[in-house]
Amino acid sequence: MLRNVFWKSLRDQRRALAWWGIGLVLLAVTTLLFYPAIRDSQELIQQAMQAFPKELLAIFAGEVTDIASPVGFLNTQLFFFMAPLLFLAFAIAFGSGAIAGEEERGTLDLLLANPVARRRVVVEKFAAMVVATIALATTFWAGLTVGSKAVGMEINVVRLAEMTVSLALLGLVFGSLALAFGAARGNSGLSIGVASALGVAFYFANALAPAVEALEPLRNFSPFYYYIGADPLTNGLNLAHAGVLAGLSVLLLIVALVTFERRDLRV
Amino acid sequence: MNGAVQTENLVKFYGRHQALDGVSLAVAEGEVFGYLGPNGAGKTTTIRVLLDFIRPTGGTALVFGLDARRSSREIRRRVGYLPGDLVLYENLTGQELLTYAANLRGGVDWRFAQRLAERLECDLSKRIHSLSHGNKQKVGLLLAFMSRPELVILDEPTTGLDPLGQHEFYRLVQEVKAEGRTVFLSSHNLPEVERVCDRVAIVREGKLVAVESVTTLKAHLLRRLELQFAAPVPPDVFSGVAGVRDVTVENSRLRCTVMGSLDSLIKTAARFEVVNVISQEPTLEEVFLSYYGGGRGDAS
Numbered sequence: 001m002l003r004n005v006f007w008k009s010l011r012d013q014r015r016a017l018a019w020w021g022i023g024l025v026l027l028a029v030t031t032l033l034f035y036p037a038i039r040d041s042q043e044l045i046q047q048a049m050q051a052f053p054k055e056l057l058a059i060f061a062g063e064v065t066d067i068a069s070p071v072g073f074l075n076t077q078l079f080f081f082m083a084p085l086l087f088l089a090f091a092i093a094f095g096s097g098a099i100a101g102e103e104e105r106g107t108l109d110l111l112l113a114n115p116v117a118r119r120r121v122v123v124e125k126f127a128a129m130v131v132a133t134i135a136l137a138t139t140f141w142a143g144l145t146v147g148s149k150a151v152g153m154e155i156n157v158v159r160l161a162e163m164t165v166s167l168a169l170l171g172l173v174f175g176s177l178a179l180a181f182g183a184a185r186g187n188s189g190l191s192i193g194v195a196s197a198l199g200v201a202f203y204f205a206n207a208l209a210p211a212v213e214a215l216e217p218l219r220n221f222s223p224f225y226y227y228i229g230a231d232p233l234t235n236g237l238n239l240a241h242a243g244v245l246a247g248l249s250v251l252l253l254i255v256a257l258v259t260f261e262r263r264d265l266r267v
Numbered sequence: 268m269n270g271a272v273q274t275e276n277l278v279k280f281y282g283r284h285q286a287l288d289g290v291s292l293a294v295a296e297g298e299v300f301g302y303l304g305p306n307g308a309g310k311t312t313t314i315r316v317l318l319d320f321i322r323p324t325g326g327t328a329l330v331f332g333l334d335a336r337r338s339s340r341e342i343r344r345r346v347g348y349l350p351g352d353l354v355l356y357e358n359l360t361g362q363e364l365l366t367y368a369a370n371l372r373g374g375v376d377w378r379f380a381q382r383l384a385e386r387l388e389c390d391l392s393k394r395i396h397s398l399s400h401g402n403k404q405k406v407g408l409l410l411a412f413m414s415r416p417e418l419v420i421l422d423e424p425t426t427g428l429d430p431l432g433q434h435e436f437y438r439l440v441q442e443v444k445a446e447g448r449t450v451f452l453s454s455h456n457l458p459e460v461e462r463v464c465d466r467v468a469i470v471r472e473g474k475l476v477a478v479e480s481v482t483t484l485k486a487h488l489l490r491r492l493e494l495q496f497a498a499p500v501p502p503d504v505f506s507g508v509a510g511v512r513d514v515t516v517e518n519s520r521l522r523c524t525v526m527g528s529l530d531s532l533i534k535t536a537a538r539f540e541v542v543n544v545i546s547q548e549p550t551l552e553e554v555f556l557s558y559y560g561g562g563r564g565d566a567s
Contacts, residue, residue, distance in 0.1 A: 002359075002367040012358070106354030109320065110410070114371035115344035264321035267311070267352065 005111070005121050009128035013094065017132055020090055024136065025143035027086070031077050032147035035070075042068040055211040062228070063210050070148070070155045071233050079163060079228060080207075083140070087167055088199050091133055091175025096191040098125035099256070100182025103266055112265070122183060122256050129175050137168035162237040169245035170227035174199050176252035184259035186266045223248060271296045271331060271418050271449040272317060278325035279312050279473075286312040287323070288473035294451055294466075296417075299444050301464035301481075302453040305551050309473040310453040311351050314422050317451075318348060330418065344372070347411040351422030351453070353403060361391035361398075361406050365413065372414050380413040386435055400427040412439060419443055421452040425459060437463050458548055461485065471555060486527040488554065491547045494521045497540035508535050 001011035010017075038045060045067060049057070062080040066072035099122065102108045111121065141157075141164040148155045174195050181191035206224035209215040219225050226245050230238035272294035279287035287309045294300040302310050315321045316328050319339035328335035330342045356364055361384075369375040384391055387405045395403060404427045411419055419440075425433050440450050440463045454460050460467050460481070467484055469476040479487075502516040505523060509531045513524040519542075525532055529546075 002363055003370050005371075008367060106350075106352060107356055109348075109350045110353075110355060110368075111371075112320065113318065113343060113346075113348040113350070113410075114368055115340045115373075116371055117340050265315070267315075 005116065005124035006128050009098065009125050010132060013128070013132055016093075017135065020086075020136055021139040024083075024086065024140040027082065028078070028140060028143035029147045029150075031082075032144070032151050032153065034077070035073055035148075035151050035153050038073060039068050055208070058207055058211040059204075060207075062207060070153045071159075071231075073153075074144075074155065074160075074163075075228070075231070075233055078144075079167065079233065083167055084170055084203070084224065084227065087133070087136070087171030088174045088196075090136060091129065091171035092178040092192055092195045092199070094129045094132060095175035095178030095180075096182045096188040096195070098122075098129065098179045098182060099260060100186050100188035100191050103182075103186045104188055108265060118261050119257050122179075122253070122260055126176070126179060126253050126256070129179065130172060133168050133171050133175065137164045137171075140164055140167075159233050159236060163233045165237055166227050166232045166242060166245070169242055169249070170223055172249045173223045173245050173252070176249040176256070180252040180256040180259070183256035184263070186263075270294055270329075271298075272300075272451060273329040273332075274313070274316075274326065275328075276326040277313065277316060277323050277328060279309075279316065279321065280324045286473055287316075289326070290470070290473070290475055291326075292468060292475070292478070294449065296449050297444065297447045298465045299440055299450040299463055300452070301460035301467040302451065302470060303455070303457065303460050303467050303551070303554075304453075304470035305455055308470045310470060311422055312473075313470075314348075314351075314420055314451075314453060317420065318343065318346070345417045347414055347416035347419045349407045349411040349419075349421045349424055351426075353407040355395045355403055355406060357396040358394065360394050361389060361409075364395065364406065365391065365409065368410050369413075375414050379415065380409065383409055383413055383439075386439075387432060401429055401432060404428055405432060408436060408439070412443070415446075416448070418449045418451065421450065423454060424452055425454075425456070455551060457551060457554060469554065476555065484554075488527065488549050490525050490529070490549055491553075492523055492525055492529070492532070493545040493547075494523075494536055494541060495519065495543040495545075496521065496536075497542055500539050504538075505532070505535060508532055 001007045049067060060081045061076040067076050099108070102111065112118065141161055144160055144164075145157050148160075177198065178191045178195035181194050182188055185191065202222040203224050205215055205218040206222040206229070209219035209225075219229075223245060226241040230241050232238065270293050272292060274290055274292045277287050277290040279285070290309065290313060292313075302313065304310050312321070316323050317330055317335055319335050319342070322336060331345060333342055335342065356367075359367070365380060369377075369380075387408060389402065389405045389409060391406075395406065398406070404424075408424065411421060425436060428436060440452075443450050450463075452460075452464070461484070464481050466478065466480050468478045496519040499519045500516060500521060502514055502521075505511055505516075505521060506514045510526045510528065511523050511532050512526070513522075515522045523532070
């Protein structure tokens with residue numbers, strides 16, 4: 001695990017990764033435990049939902065159509081709000097720690113005293129973030145698959161996998177943003193703040209767009225739209241949308257490479 | 268032949284603060300070069316330019332004739348470095364830390380590294396966070412020396428070291444020199460630099476004040492001396508002695524300042540009964556005074 005920067009970065013996160021994995025599986029399972037109850041009182045719930053203002057629902061559940069179907073339940077209860085929130089938090093923490101965190105602790109001098117190019121450090125840390133996020137998404141998917149079987153939910157596990165791929169891609173956009181900001185400025189607190197603030201702003205831009213007309217034009221700028229707008233759980237991964245998310249991450253990686261190469265390291 | 272380090276008119280601004288103001292240095296291969304100055308004089312800034320951690324606002328820096336910026340990786344392959352503000356990966360053991368560095372360097376001679384650890388009495392099985400400041404410093408020294416680099420750059424290397432550790436460190440430096448390799452060390456401690464270095468650059472407020480061989484430096488140092496005699500002594504006997512100035516005598520106690528060798532003064536004093544000699548090592552400020560204060564007319 002101490003072979004290179006990539007493995008060292010994963011090694012540093014191994015405990016955090018394990019706990020995040022446990023947390024996400026618990027979230028998947030506990031959420032699914034509610035499913036039978038919701039399914040069995042479908043009519044009541046539908047009535048209650050109709051009584052609710054659409055704008056309020058949209059904030060945390062998106063365009064609610066059918067909460068009692070497996071796809072509707074998973075989309076509203078997990079994939080619209082809770083899962084992205086957690087994946088963003090994980091990726092932003094990883095990304096901001098990658099360069100800026102190490103720089104602030106003062107270990108970046110130690111690392112770069114070795115014959116390793118700055119660019120390579122950025123690429124290897126980015127790769128570690130990608131691998132860690134994919135590992136977490138896989139764990140989440142496994143938890144959902146097992147959990148849905150346990151409560152007798154009929155869900156296409158391939159679609160579920162495609163949904164979690166989209167989720168990982170979304171997390172990576174904001175993780176890459178935090179990494180790029182940290183690489184450019186060397187300040188992890190600021191990079192967490194900026195990435196989180198943009199995450200919140202883009203979330204609302206997407207979530208409220210169907211309900212609030214003024215936000216509609218902003219929707220196409222929100223990564224959240226490319227994450228869930230094409231409903232991957234129903235339709236499978238939209239390659240164009242997934243491409244937008246992946247492209248954004250790559251773009252941010254390039255920003256990190258260029259800015260980190262050009263600046264002075266902080267003492 | 269290229270020197271180990273060569274800088275030409277290095278200038279570095281941090282915003283409006285000027286950290287380096289035209290530093291031109293030349294360190295030959297095989298010498299132990301001291302970089303002496305008070306805190307904030309620009310020592311660390313110079314070193315960080317050499318390692319390409321920061322980019323100069325003006326001027327050039329070459330290490331082994333290679334541009335510090337363009338050939339940074341090649342340079343760092345040939346350089347061992349101990350940071351002034353040493354921070355290690357706290358969650359690793361010493362052994363793991365060495366392994367990581369060795370892997371990033373493409374391998375080291377482990378028998379040599381192991382022997383070095385024993386000499387410095389480093390316990391590599393302990394996690395870094397459980398080590399004392401001095402023991403962390405030893406791990407830092409190990410990291411700098413273990414790859415047997417052609418150039419060792421050390422920023423305030425003896426900070427926090429116990430006397431035994433310091434002694435072992437001085438021996439290490441001598442060994443590196445004996446093998447024809449180069450040491451560049453920064454310090455604000457004059458006796459240390461006198462002890463291990465061949466040549467010294469004195470830096471203050473981002474400017475080089477002087478570059479001298481240690482022998483020359485010693486010859487121009489002003490040292491404050493206090494001699495206690497058994498009986499009162501006549502002041503005029505001492506004021507005429509070569510290199511001696513500022514003589515004051517209170518009864519049997521003589522105070523004076525001596526430039527360079529103490530030989531004449533000691534021989535004169537030996538005519539009387541000497542009870543005690545108190546010699547004060549010159550502080551850095553006094554070194555600067557001897558360079559600024561007209562102590563010498565041939566400043567080159």
